[in-house]
Amino acid sequence: MTALLQVEGLHVELPGEEGAPLLALRDLSFAVAPGETFGIVGESGSGKSMTALAVLGLLPPQAKLGGSVLFAGRQLAGLSEREFVALRGDRIGMIFQEPMTALNPVHTVGRQVAEPLRLHRNLPRAAAAARAVELLGLVGLPDPAARAGAYPHQLSGGQRQRVMIAQALACEPDLVIADEPTTALDASVQEQVLGLLLDLVRERGLALVLISHDLTLVGRSVDRVAVMYAGRIVEQGPVAAVFDKLAHPYSHGLFAARPRLGTGGDERLPTVPGQVPHLGAVPRVGCSFAARCSHARPICRTLTPPHLPIGAGHTAACLRHDPQLWGAA
């Protein structure tokens, strides 16, 4: 399999408050094949969005990036802004969480959908506008010709997110990164918008990176999934395999904490004890989850767990899956 996006050993360091740099992403490795849908799951602050920004070269200027990001065989790490600009919105489309703030309030949505076409395809204004109306129709906006002239505040949340999808898909990118695309939407609209996004992506054979805190939603939507915790991927693999055999205690916790129908409304949802540590407080060595883990042994605090194989393409960064080490501990 030649990967469309191949991330190897990605490190992102941010300057900390007191001089000590914060490791926002550590040793991140994953690959997304052409046409594959890949989910990244984790709590707030686990580094999901940072991963997306790192791939697009949109990290804040103070951030230091290490490792390798190959996109279609091309090294993106260390690319100049000029080279990145040609890629963004053209080969890689991005969908943001909050369409109310990600769309510019002073421009019509038609113009905003047309923008990538004008930028990257050099389409004349009229042609880009016509294509924008087509795209708005494609994402299911009723009466697209009229809605193209509307301003973001005149649309509903779901419609705005459809506009964002149209914008991300305008140039027919090879890869779409969707950062919490449905989190800001009503539950009933979430389903529609996510369904639409998945349909469009699959019809066109595009690769999708779906970032979400919602394990259930990701589980239903993608081919492969990675679970992130404190800047690391702790478990990844094909969705079926991962859900069948959750191998990392953190994934277990996330899975147990999701609400389910038919279990009676009275019981409290189980929670993962403790909270995601502040980036500066994540230990440099050892398992970053050890402090909250009920299985933790002393060795977990001194040895950073490698990605151990669980099944075909399924790995977990937990020492419990190394019988030799775990047995000796």
Place this chain on the structure above:
Amino acid sequence: MAEASLASRRGGFLGRAVRHPSLVAGGSLTILLLAIGLVSLAWTPGSPTRIVIRERLLPPGPVHWLGTDLFGRDVASMLMAGAQTSILVGTVAVVLGLLIGCALGLTAAARGGWVDEAIMRLSDFAFAFPAVLLAILLATAFGAGTTNAVLAIGLFNVPVFARLTRGSARAVWTRDYVLAARACGKRGLRITVEHVLPNILAVLLVQATVQFAIAILAEAGLSYLGLGTQPPTPSWGRMLNDSQTLLYQAPRLAVFPGLAIMLSVLGLNLLGDGLRDLLDPRLARLR
């Protein structure tokens, strides 16, 4: 449909504007000032410059509505023509300060780093330099006159607009839609023009009215000191200067230009306040 909704928005804007007392008062005074300046181009009750010694220091009457000054010039005509000077100086100084300051502020916000640092420290320096001192310097170097007064006031406006623009623009740069625009493949200049500028125009417009008022005051001050508009061009500041030796014999000679300056500045400030409330509803609610 888009046009219809736009029209209804505009109607709402006008509707709210009409109900806003300080905007109506400030707008009326400002329009009056502009109208007087315009009319004076074509017509004044008498000549603002003709000296008739026989008619000096006449009290207000049917021929000379506001009387005459020490040289027998018609005060009403001088006031009207003086409005021209004030408007001219205010406009040029604000446009100058706005163009340069806004460009500097936008650049500082877009580039960040040492460019930002350099521009802002330079503007701090310019800000700390008193405008009057600058005017005196320009006047001694190049001679006193309206042009140099305008230059001095305009230069004084540059750091004001640079700081305001940079601050507002930086706030816009942190917005998600700028990140989204960058994710679409837009570069700094394009984002500045298409995303940042439209979102800070309202703030700049409000500040422009305030700076216009300050420029009118500054021109009057400089002319009063003899560094601004030179005779015979009528100017409110010059009229104040001329009147000061006659303060006991003919106080009206100081009162009329003083009132003109006060009403213009008051009008512009009220207009600025009203515009801010109207253009930035969040700020209005906070107050």
